[in-house]
Ligand code: SF4
C-alpha cells in the first residue's frame with residue numbers, strides 16, 4: 001500500500017497547484033516519504049476543498065472518526081495541513097507545497113536532525129524539479145506582489161491602502177511572527193546567511209492563529225510588528241505577499257540569495273513581470289552624490305551608474321521594492337507610481353479568476 005499511496009499523493013499535490021507541485025522523480029518520493037507517514041499520506045489524499053472537520057474525512061474514507069482526528073492533529077502539528085479553531089470546533093484545510101507545507105516545516109525555527117534532513121530533501125527535490133520543468137519563466141499572471149516601502153513614495157503620488165504594509169498591521173487584531181523558511185532552510189543546509197534576520201515572516205488573522213497554535217510562531221503587538229518591518233527595511237529585505245488587495249494572510253521579508261520566489265524571478269529575463277509593486281524609483285540628480293549605495297543594495301541588479309553620474313534604471317528588472325531608496329544617504333530617491341499598473345485582484349477568488357483568464361488568453 002505504501003508505494004501506491006505516495007503515487008496517489010503525487011497526483012493529489014499536482015492538482016493542488018502552487019510552486020513545485022509534484023514530479024515523478026526519485027527526489028519527490030524521498031521527500032514525501034520523510035514528510036508523510038503512509039497513514040498521513042492516505043488522509044492527505046482524501047482531504048476535500050475548503051475547511052473540513054475530522055468527521056467529514058472519516059466519512060469520506062469510511063474510517064473511525066477518532067482515528068482520523070488523531071492523524072489530522074498530528075499532521076497540523078507537523079505543518080502538513082492547516083488547522084483553525086472556530087467557536088470551539090477544529091477545522092482543517094489542505095495545503096499545497098508552496099506556499100504552504102514547505103514554509104510550515106521551518107516556521108518553528110528549530111534545528112533538529114530531522115529538520116536538517118528535511119531541508120536537504122526539499123532542496124534536492126526543488127533542484128531536480130527545476131532541472132526537469134525549468135524555473136517556470138515569467139508567469140502569465142503574477143500570484144505574488146511586492147509591497148513598496150511607503151515612506152519612500154513621492155509626496156505628490158497616490159498610495160493606495162494595499163500599497164501600505166502599515167495598513168495590514170492596523171487592520172488585523174492577531175499578528176504572528178515566525179521564522180523565514182528560506183533563510184532557515186539555508187542555515188539547516190549549513191550555508192552562511194551573512195547575519196540577515198530570520199524572525200521575519202508575519203502572519204495575519206486565521207493564518208496567525210494557526211502559526212501560533214501549531215507552529216511555534218510568536219504573537220506580537222502592532223508596535224512589535226512595525227519595529228520588525230523597520231528592521232527588515234534596514235536589512236534591505238523586500239516586503240512581499242499574495243497578489244491581492246484585501247485579506248492577505250502573510251507578509252514575507254525576502255532576500256535575493258535564499259528566498260525562493262525572488263531567486264526564481266531572477267532567473268527570468270524580466271524579473272519585474274514576476275512580482276512588482278507598481279512603483280519605480282526616480283533619482284534627484286541635484287541630491288545624488290554617485291556613491292553607488294543604491295546599486296549595491298538593489299536585489300535585482302536593476303541599477304547601473306549612468307554617464308551623467310546618476311543611477312540608471314532597467315525597468316525590466318525592477319521589483320519596485322524601494323530597497324534602493326531606503327539606503328540612499330542623500331534622500332535622492334523617491335518611489336513613483338506607474339500609472340499604467342493594474343490594481344491587484346481584491347481577494348483569493350479574484351486572483352484565481354485573473355490567473356485563469358490570463359491562461360485562457362494565452
Ligand atoms: S531599483 Fe532595485 S532596489 Fe530599487 S526599487 Fe527597483 S528592484 Fe528595488
Ligand code: SF4
Pocket residue numbers: 283287288289290291292293294295311327328329330331332333
Ligand atoms: S544611493 Fe543615493 S546618492 Fe548614492 S548613487 Fe544612489 S541615488 Fe545617488
